[in-house]
Amino acid sequence: MLERRNFLGLSVLAFGVAAAPLNLSAVNFRETKPNLWKATKVDDAIKELFGTTSATEGKIKLRAPDIAENGAVIPVSFETDLKASKVAVFQDANPESAVAVFDIPDNAIIDYGIRIKMAETGTVTVVAQENGKLYKVSKLVKVTIGGCGG
Numbered sequence: 001m002l003e004r005r006n007f008l009g010l011s012v013l014a015f016g017v018a019a020a021p022l023n024l025s026a027v028n029f030r031e032t033k034p035n036l037w038k039a040t041k042v043d044d045a046i047k048e049l050f051g052t053t054s055a056t057e058g059k060i061k062l063r064a065p066d067i068a069e070n071g072a073v074i075p076v077s078f079e080t081d082l083k084a085s086k087v088a089v090f091q092d093a094n095p096e097s098a099v100a101v102f103d104i105p106d107n108a109i110i111d112y113g114i115r116i117k118m119a120e121t122g123t124v125t126v127v128a129q130e131n132g133k134l135y136k137v138s139k140l141v142k143v144t145i146g147g148c149g150g
Contacts, residue, residue, distance in 0.1 A: 029101045036098050042090045042125055045097040046134075049088055055127060055134035062137045064124050071143040076124055077113035082135060084110060084128035093122025093143065118143050 029049075030037055039045035043053045060080040068074045076089065087110060089099040099116050116124070118141060125138040 027101075027103050033101075036101075037096055039097050040095055042092050042097045042123070045090055046088075046125075046127055046136075049098070049101065050086075050127065050129055050134055052134065055136040057136060059135045060126050060128055060137040062124065062126050062139050064139050064141050066140075067142045067144060068118070069144050071118045071120070071145075073115045074118055074124075074141060074143070075113065076116050077111075078126045078137070079111040080128055080135070082110065082128050082130045084130045084135075086129045087112070088127050089114065089116065090125045090127070091116060091118055091122050092125075093118040093120045093141075 033049060036045055036048040039048055046053050046055070059082055060078055063077045064074065071093075078087070078089075080087075084104050086101065086103055088101045090097045091099055094117070100114060102112065104110060110128070118124075121140070121142045123138050123140050125136055127134055127136040129135075
């Protein structure tokens with residue numbers, strides 16, 4: 001009986017591995033877009049990544065705290081119903097404006113959450129590209145020093 005369970009378990013595992021997508025890949029944007037990571041202004045970083053800064057406001061829901069008492073771990077999350085092919089996160093509080101870039105697979109649900117580091121109060125911007133058109137949303141995050149909350 002135990003051997004039958006092992007056989008069934010391994011069969012299910014083998015089926016799962018066989019059904020897994022084989023076209024998953026990651027792009028190293030530090031190698032393919034080195035100037036993106038050198039940009040000190042958000043607009044320069046957006047232009048380096050997408051080729052333009054022309055973007056429509058909205059269609060992305062951005063969640064970030066109004067006040068962050070610890071600039072080392074600021075929770076930022078975003079979601080959208082756009083069929084975006086690429087989404088990027090930027091901020092203007094650190095020397096490097098680019099934070100993260102995501103290549104989005106077809107039919108993916110875009111509902112991401114990350115933690116970012118900000119040295120001081122600044123604006124977080126999320127930009128999504130759908131069919132060559134850019135959409136963006138921004139939010140000011142006040143970073144307090146020493147956790148004073150004011």
